[in-house]
Amino acid sequence: MLAALVAQGADVVAVSRTRPGPAGRYRHAAFDLLDASRPLDGLFEGGIDTVLHLAWTVEHGAFWTSPENLDWIAASLRLARAANRHGVKRFVGVGTCYEYQWPSDGACCEKTTPLWPTTLYAVAKDATRRVLDEYARQNETAFAWARLFFLYGPDEGPSRLVGSVARRLARAETAELSRGLAVRDFMHVDDVGRALAALAAGGLTGAVNIASGEAVSVADIARKLAAAAGRPDLLRFGALPDRAGEPPRIVADVARLRNELGFRPRYGLDSGLAATLETLQSHGEPGR
Amino acid sequence: MLAALVAQGADVVAVSRTRPGPAGRYRHAAFDLLDASRPLDGLFEGGIDTVLHLAWTVEHGAFWTSPENLDWIAASLRLARAANRHGVKRFVGVGTCYEYQWPSDGACCEKTTPLWPTTLYAVAKDATRRVLDEYARQNETAFAWARLFFLYGPDEGPSRLVGSVARRLARAETAELSRGLAVRDFMHVDDVGRALAALAAGGLTGAVNIASGEAVSVADIARKLAAAAGRPDLLRFGALPDRAGEPPRIVADVARLRNELGFRPRYGLDSGLAATLETLQSHGEPGR
Numbered sequence: 169m170l171a172a173l174v175a176q177g178a179d180v181v182a183v184s185r186t187r188p189g190p191a192g193r194y195r196h197a198a199f200d201l202l203d204a205s206r207p208l209d210g211l212f213e214g215g216i217d218t219v220l221h222l223a224w225t226v227e228h229g230a231f232w233t234s235p236e237n238l239d240w241i242a243a244s245l246r247l248a249r250a251a252n253r254h255g256v257k258r259f260v261g262v263g264t265c266y267e268y269q270w271p272s273d274g275a276c277c278e279k280t281t282p283l284w285p286t287t288l289y290a291v292a293k294d295a296t297r298r299v300l301d302e303y304a305r306q307n308e309t310a311f312a313w314a315r316l317f318f319l320y321g322p323d324e325g326p327s328r329l330v331g332s333v334a335r336r337l338a339r340a341e342t343a344e345l346s347r348g349l350a351v352r353d354f355m356h357v358d359d360v361g362r363a364l365a366a367l368a369a370g371g372l373t374g375a376v377n378i379a380s381g382e383a384v385s386v387a388d389i390a391r392k393l394a395a396a397a398g399r400p401d402l403l404r405f406g407a408l409p410d411r412a413g414e415p416p417r418i419v420a421d422v423a424r425l426r427n428e429l430g431f432r433p434r435y436g437l438d439s440g441l442a443a444t445l446e447t448l449q450s451h452g453e454p455g456r
Numbered sequence: 457m458l459a460a461l462v463a464q465g466a467d468v469v470a471v472s473r474t475r476p477g478p479a480g481r482y483r484h485a486a487f488d489l490l491d492a493s494r495p496l497d498g499l500f501e502g503g504i505d506t507v508l509h510l511a512w513t514v515e516h517g518a519f520w521t522s523p524e525n526l527d528w529i530a531a532s533l534r535l536a537r538a539a540n541r542h543g544v545k546r547f548v549g550v551g552t553c554y555e556y557q558w559p560s561d562g563a564c565c566e567k568t569t570p571l572w573p574t575t576l577y578a579v580a581k582d583a584t585r586r587v588l589d590e591y592a593r594q595n596e597t598a599f600a601w602a603r604l605f606f607l608y609g610p611d612e613g614p615s616r617l618v619g620s621v622a623r624r625l626a627r628a629e630t631a632e633l634s635r636g637l638a639v640r641d642f643m644h645v646d647d648v649g650r651a652l653a654a655l656a657a658g659g660l661t662g663a664v665n666i667a668s669g670e671a672v673s674v675a676d677i678a679r680k681l682a683a684a685a686g687r688p689d690l691l692r693f694g695a696l697p698d699r700a701g702e703p704p705r706i707v708a709d710v711a712r713l714r715n716e717l718g719f720r721p722r723y724g725l726d727s728g729l730a731a732t733l734e735t736l737q738s739h740g741e742p743g744r
Contacts, residue, residue: 204492204530233594238537241587242492242530249526291590295583299529302579306521 169220169361170194176369183211184223201243202236208247212254219251220260220368224293228327237292244296248303258310260368263297263375265317265353265418266290275353275383275421278315278375297375310373314364317379317420320389320440321357322447330354330444333390337397338448344407348387351417355380356440359433366431376429379420382437389441396442397449457508457649458482464657471499472511489531490524496535500542507539508548508656512581516615525580532584536591546598548656551585551663553605553641553706554578563641563671563709566603566663585663598661602652605667605708608677608728609645610735618642618732621678625685626736632695636675639705641667644728647721654719664717667708670725677729684730685737 170192173180180194187196197211201223221244225236244261251259268276269284285291297313304311324331336343355363355378363378387405394400425431435443458480461468468482475484485499489511509532513524532549539547556564557572573579585601592599612619624631643651643666651666675693682688713719723731 235537235540235591238533238587238591242533245526245530249523252523285590288587288590288594291586295587298579298586299526299576299583302573302576303523303526306576 169222169364172362172365173220173368176365178365178369181211181216201247202239204242204246208250209254212250212256216251216254216256218258218260218368219247219256220364221247222262222364224262225289228325232287232289234288237288241292241296245299245303248300252303252307252309256309258312258368259300259304260312260314260364261297261300262364263293263313263315264290265315265377265379265420267294267297267315268418270415270418272417275381275419276315276377277421278377278424281421301374304373310371312367312373313375314367314378315375315420316360317353317355317377317418319357319360320354320444322444322451323357324444329386329389330393330441333393333403334441334445334448337393337399337402338445340399340402342402342404343390343394344404345387345390346408346410347406348385348390349410349416350386350414351383351419352386352389353379353382353419354384354389354437354440355433356435356444359435359440362434363425363429363431366429370429372424372429376424377420377422378425379422380433380437381420381422381426383417383419384437389437392438392441393445396438396445457510457652460650460653461508461656464653466653466657469499469504489535490527492530492534496538497542500538500544504539504542504544506546506548506656507535507544508652509535510550510652512550513577516613520575520577522576525576529580529584533587533591536588540591540595540597544597546600546656547588547592548600548602548652549585549588550652551581551601551603552578553603553665553667553708555582555585555603556706558703558706560705563669563707564603564665565709566665566712569709589662592661598659600655600661601663602655602666603663603708604648605641605643605665605706607645607648608642608732610732610739611645612732617674617677618681618729621681621691622729622733622736625681625687625690626733628687628690630690630692631678631682632692633675633678634696634698635694636673636678637698637704638674638702639671639707640674640677641670641707642672642677642725642728643668643721644723644732647723647728650722651713651717651719654717658717660712660717664712665708665710666713667710668721668725669708669710669714671705671707672725677725680726680729681733684726684733 174193183197183199224240267285269282285294320330333343462481471485471487512528555573557570573582608618621631
């Protein structure tokens with residue numbers, strides 16, 4: 169996302185506890201948004217017109233129920249108040265496909281699909297959006313909410329689907345899987361970053377799905393990775409149990425992203441998975 | 457509410473910036489919930505089983521749009537986290553009839569009426585409820601949400617309907633009014649306090665309307681006050697313009713309050729308004 173923002177000519181201040189990756193053509197401000205005792209005003213020095221707010225608790229497995237979700241609501245609202253005090257005209261937050269009541273068939277549409285968050289994480293994200301949307305309306309500023317679906321890429325941790333299967337294939341090891349029946353919407357993380365940068369720069373407001381719009385089963389994700397590796401023999405479907413209570417289908421309607429924002433992803437699923445595998449094969453563990 | 461809590465045998469710690477009225481049979485802890493730098497843990501010393509959380513920004517006229525609404529979400533969530541850390545088993549928050557999409561006919565029901573908050577205040581209250589409800593579900597604690605409708609009583613400020621009309625009648629002055637067509641649900645503040653105390657003590661969870669269930673026009677409120685004062689001649693209907701954009705009807709379904717909580721108000725509208733007028737006539741300005 170930072171690379172995409174810089175590439176589109178933005179003057180960027182990246183705010184995080186630690187510097188995000190190698191230095192680039194952006195400034196970095198070390199700041200912990202959860203520290204309510206520290207004033208935010210310094211972050212806006214020199215004039216900021218747009219805030220793109222991604223920070224939240226995202227520890228794999230823990231974030232669904234973490235009480236830190238409550239702290240992140242508070243931190244997000246505090247950031248929005250500070251942004252408004254300092255004349256910020258556009259605020260983009262990041263939500264989740266778990267805000268939707270997924271239709272059993274078809275895709276989640278920002279304008280027509282009911283919201284039905286059922287985890288503390290998703291409820292907290294949804295509540296934050298509701299408040300920031302009304303706050304922006306009242307202040308006559310612009311507010312957009314990027315609903316992320318499923319992401320993959322070479323930096324993905326080994327406890328996640330693509331990160332796990334691709335690593336095993338890259339090492340020519342067998343990959344044990346469930347039957348992989350769940351259908352999801354996966355987008356390469358570089359495309360997600362570029363879509364967020366495009367959303368920050370554009371004038372679109374309200375909720376916007378950031379996703380590929382491609383419905384694909386978990387099994388097919390694994391098959392595509394194995395095909396790219398030339399080792400379909402390494403997949404062991406059914407070796408792991410299917411996860412109980414897994415939603416069968418979470419797929420995005422991407423009409424807003426494509427037609428209203430005009431965004432086009434660089435990767436399709438085949439090319440994105442192949443690129444991910446290639447990076448893992450040539451560089452080994454990129455960390456996380 | 458404090459009197460009602462004490463009367464039902466509760467051991468009460470009242471938490472507020474300043475002592476709420478005369479000393480009673482409760483302890484008082486001076487605390488500003490908006491001070492995020494001060495730990496809340498001291499409030500729970502000695503063991504607290506139930507939190508009844510009423511604090512919010514309520515400055516007449518200003519609270520609808522005040523950015524402090526965002527701070528109160530944060531303060532409420534922080535309080536809920538502290539309560540949970542200290543083993544509190546029941547948390548009761550206070551919401552508003554402005555969370556509802558009021559039906560043009562009939563009453564707002566907790567179970568069937570859609571929510572459609574359209575002010576920052578109501579959106580903030582609604583968002584707080586959504587998060588606290590899920591947080592309690594996850595923690596297996598009890599959470600109830602008292603939706604207040606319209607209150608009146610002898611301490612009501614002179615910028616509000618009953619406070620204004622009753623004061624003028626008590627001083628035998630003419631009272632200028634709009635046509636008073638809006639239909640509302642008014643409850644005497646003593647009954648509201650007793651209903652909140654009952655909700656704190658009971659096991660009911662989820663949203664509960666705290667209201668009379670009586671649909672009455674603003675004009676009829678004034679007429680009842682004037683009748684109690686014996687001076688219907690002092691009312692000047694139509695002397696003030698009708699307020700633009702005023703919702704025509706906001707009335708509560710009180711089935712949950714009456715049947716599930718088993719609450720019975722002490723006052724009907726006639727007796728409550730008469731008591732309010734009498735207090736103002738005999739004691740003059742009680743302040744606020």
